[in-house]
Amino acid sequence: MKVTKEQILQIMPNSAKYVDKYLAYINGYSELFKIDTPKRMAHFLAQIAHESSELRCTKEIGNKNYFAMYDHGKLKQMLGNVKEGDGYKYRGRGLIQITGRANYQAYQNSGYCKGDIMGSPQLLEQPLGAVKSAMWWWYKHGLNELADSDSFTAITKTINGGTNGLESRRKYLTRAKKVFNV
Numbered sequence: 001m002k003v004t005k006e007q008i009l010q011i012m013p014n015s016a017k018y019v020d021k022y023l024a025y026i027n028g029y030s031e032l033f034k035i036d037t038p039k040r041m042a043h044f045l046a047q048i049a050h051e052s053s054e055l056r057c058t059k060e061i062g063n064k065n066y067f068a069m070y071d072h073g074k075l076k077q078m079l080g081n082v083k084e085g086d087g088y089k090y091r092g093r094g095l096i097q098i099t100g101r102a103n104y105q106a107y108q109n110s111g112y113c114k115g116d117i118m119g120s121p122q123l124l125e126q127p128l129g130a131v132k133s134a135m136w137w138w139y140k141h142g143l144n145e146l147a148d149s150d151s152f153t154a155i156t157k158t159i160n161g162g163t164n165g166l167e168s169r170r171k172y173l174t175r176a177k178k179v180f181n182v
Contacts, residue, residue: 042176060092
């Protein structure tokens with residue numbers, strides 16, 4: 001399924017300065033990662049619209065002290081961070097905000113990642129890395145199937161670990177479904 005610039009702008013009206021950087025990659029990898037129906041694309045674009053603030057942000061915002069929460073306790077375990085500073089180094093990046101050493105390593109080992117993101121995690125901030133890592137993560141976590149059944153809250157929980165931004169995500173999904181006649 002191919003998406004047009006106009007469709008993305010209808011879903012994410014604040015993305016005008018950024019959409020051209022990502023559109024070719026979204027269209028180029030959607031078939032590979034089976035985001036290939038209007039419903040799947042609507043759900044995918046709705047989630048990345050929220051996660052990336054409409055394609056404007058490919059790196060989680062905060063100072064080193066903020067990311068220390070990823071270096072301790074339950075979050076450290078969940079994210080597979082092993083040493084002090086991993087929380088900052090492997091903070092959320094890409095259009096879906098992949099977070100944590102374990103997720104970065106899984107993408108690095110997937111065969112889809114062509115760069116050294118363990119040594120240079122900022123590669124996921126670049127358009128190719130931002131899109132491809134997001135689509136890989138979506139595919140790996142079975143979100144196409146959840147999109148097929150319109151399991152919006154389950155998709156959000158899989159991406160976010162909870163329901164943070166649920167109404168924002170719902171707003172984008174409503175727009176996307178209208179754009180794609182879903």
